[in-house]
Amino acid sequence: MFASVAWRRVALAATALAVSFVVEPMQQNAFAATQVAAVVNKTPITNTDVAKRVAFLKLQRRTGNLQKMARDQLVDEALKRDEIARVRGSVSTEDVDKAFERFAASNKMNVTQMTGILSQAGVGADHFKSFIAVQMSWPRLVNSRYGVGKMSSEELVKRMMQNKEKPVTTEYYLKQVIFVVPAAKRNAILGKRQKEAEASRSKFPGCDQAKDFAKTMLDVSIRDLGRVMKPELPEDWKPFIEKVSGNGTTQSRVTERGVEFLAICTQRQVSDDAAAEVVFRAEDLGKEKKDGESANEAKYLEELRKKAQIVYP
16 A cells, blocks of 8 residues: 555655765775674674765764664674575565665655765665665564564453543545656656646546546556555655645655655544554554664564674674
């Protein structure tokens, strides 16, 4: 339906890239004289790897001991990467390339521009893609091991009794309007398609006529996203949806598919068992998050760390 949770984590972790590039003079000199900073299960992490991650952290405007922070992140990622390889749970190279393209598009750049900026900043596209691959693959392993099942009826009733009343949330019925931009034509026609998408919003006839509306334009498709509750809204669309009062359309956004906006067919307040479960699960997820990882993720990683051979020369 929407972008996966894994991709949203990639976007959140790297969201500062497009607005905070400050490339330090002679930064590439940091990659000279390669040395080993750590060894994880016989796989070396070099000072070149650490320097690239430090550059990445600077783009995210992180502060503190960036050298240690970078090394620790890379050690954790090496542990995750070994486990991903062991269970053959990696996303494909194509998935990573598409995610990289989505990220570039969300920052109003093409792949070539994003690659150049990452290189100039001292991060490099390959380092960023390696980061993306782990961020997309790791949640799959965690979910496979611990599960993400629904709440039991008993647990749901217990939570509602503790809460003393059923939670109330907003339920949306959404359609997605996509002005398709082929990758080969992206540089040539993206700006034109943005103007077409924005102009079409004022003419949108409503969800019932959406498909007929799309047929009047070139390369426009409609996707029925169905009913989505507020806690389930993806982070990249949530602020656009919340700005719309009643029915209507959101502002358009550039995505990997082209230019898109959402049509809000209906929105209403709901307070039933399904809504209660969604709200409770969102609350639990918020409580268990620590440094961007859930309790299950942290537990899994700690198990890998205890079994691993980690050497700091």
